[in-house]
Amino acid sequence: MTTYKPHSPKNIDFQAVAEAIVRMAPAYRAPYVSVIGYSEALLEGLSGPLTNAQREDIEAIRVSGWEALSNLNDILDVMLLMSGEIEYNKQIFPIRQMLNDVLRDVKRTYYQAQEKLPLVANINVDEDANIEGDEHRLRQAILGLINNAFITDSEGQVSLKAYLDAEAKQVCIQIQDSCHVSSEDDYTYFFEPSWMSKLESGKWRQMQWQSYLAHHFVDAHDGEISVGRTEPTVEPVGTVVEIRLPLADSVTPSADEEK
Numbered sequence: 711m712t713t714y715k716p717h718s719p720k721n722i723d724f725q726a727v728a729e730a731i732v733r734m735a736p737a738y739r740a741p742y743v744s745v746i747g748y749s750e751a752l753l754e755g756l757s758g759p760l761t762n763a764q765r766e767d768i769e770a771i772r773v774s775g776w777e778a779l780s781n782l783n784d785i786l787d788v789m790l791l792m793s794g795e796i797e798y799n800k801q802i803f804p805i806r807q808m809l810n811d812v813l814r815d816v817k818r819t820y821y822q823a824q825e826k827l828p829l830v831a832n833i834n835v836d837e838d839a840n841i842e843g844d845e846h847r848l849r850q851a852i853l854g855l856i857n858n859a860f861i862t863d864s865e866g867q868v869s870l871k872a873y874l875d876a877e878a879k880q881v882c883i884q885i886q887d888s889c890h891v892s893s894e895d896d897y898t899y900f901f902e903p904s905w906m907s908k909l910e911s912g913k914w915r916q917m918q919w920q921s922y923l924a925h926h927f928v929d930a931h932d933g934e935i936s937v938g939r940t941e942p943t944v945e946p947v948g949t950v951v952e953i954r955l956p957l958a959d960s961v962t963p964s965a966d967e968e969k
Contacts, residue, residue, distance in 0.1 A: 728792035735786050742779040746772060777857075784854060784919040791926055798844040798930055802958045805881050806835045808845055809872055812852050829856065830869040835881060839874055842958040843931040851927040852883060854920030855951050859887035861918060880954045888948040890939045897949075900937040901925040921951070928953055 749772035751757070753765065760768065790796040813831055841848075852870075859868045871884040891897065896907035901921050921937075928935040933955040940950050 725793055728789040729795065731789045732786060732793055732795060738782060738786070739779065742775055742782065745775040746779065749775060780854075780857065781919075783850075784923055787850075787923055788919055791923075798847060800843050800931075801845070802840050802842045803845045804837060805839050805841050805872075805955070806833060806837050808849055809833050809835065809852070809870070809883070812849055812856070812870070815849075815853055816856060830867060832869070832871045834871075834873040836874065839881060840958040841881060841931075841955050843955070844927075847927045848931065848955070851920075851924035852885070852953070854918075855885045855924050858918045858920040859885055859949075862887060862889050874957070875954070878954070879957045881957060883953040883955070884950050885953075886940060886948055886950040890947060890949045894939055897937050897939070900951075901935070924951075924953070928955070932956055 749768050752760065752768050753772065787796065810833070813829070813833075816829055856868060856870060867888050869884075869886045871886070873882055874880075875882050891907040893907070901924075903919075903922055925935055933953060935951065935953050937949065937951045940948055
């Protein structure tokens with residue numbers, strides 16, 4: 711019998727590994743999609759009425775399924791970045807509608823069972839303000855940062871603020887939580903995969919893939935992303951991630967206009 715020994719870890723082509731993982735993406739996603747689909751069907755009464763206790767249990771399963779699928783999608787997108795296969799479908803779209811979609815997704819996907827959305831939103835953006843980019847990727851970046859804040863600050867307050875900077879011709883989006891690091895120097899590595907920092911509360915905060923992806927997605931759209939501690943006059947004091955994206959000059963022409 712002919713036998714073969716595996717390559718040394720130092721000789722492994724990690725880009726090839728990333729490409730292989732990306733190819734297997736449908737198989738990885740399938741179990742989570744099934745869990746979510748069956749749980750939502752049960753909640754809609756497909757198999758008959760549910761007791762309050764059963765509904766709460768199935769709702770917990772549904773929420774966990776969405777969270778697990780979201781984390782898996784983030785990891786798969788990291789593999790796309792590593793393999794160099796990630797693509798962006800850029801077009802001009804209204805930024806206010808995208809932010810409204812983010813709020814809808816937060817409520818529907820993760821907090822449908824709660825009467826009050828645990829997110830304070832202040833969207834001060836004109837309806838006709840547009841940006842050019844991949845709406846799906848930018849929405850994923852913002853939604854990921856919000857979820858990242860919830861993971862760290864499960865009992866605090868998370869806020870989403872957006873406004874237009876007319877002078878800079880940018881839209882500014884801020885995601886704030888009520889946690890901050892004990893050493894502000896740690897913010898330098900906030901978007902790095904190995905980042906970890908101790909909070910003033912004594913707990914540890916570590917990098918989630920959402921912040922890593924947000925950095926790459928914003929950079930691909932000629933935007934700016936930064937993180938820091940909120941001003942002392944802002945309550946609650948915490949961490950704020952700021953995204954700045956350039957405004958588009960015009961809307962996408964229609965098919966008739968292009969002719």
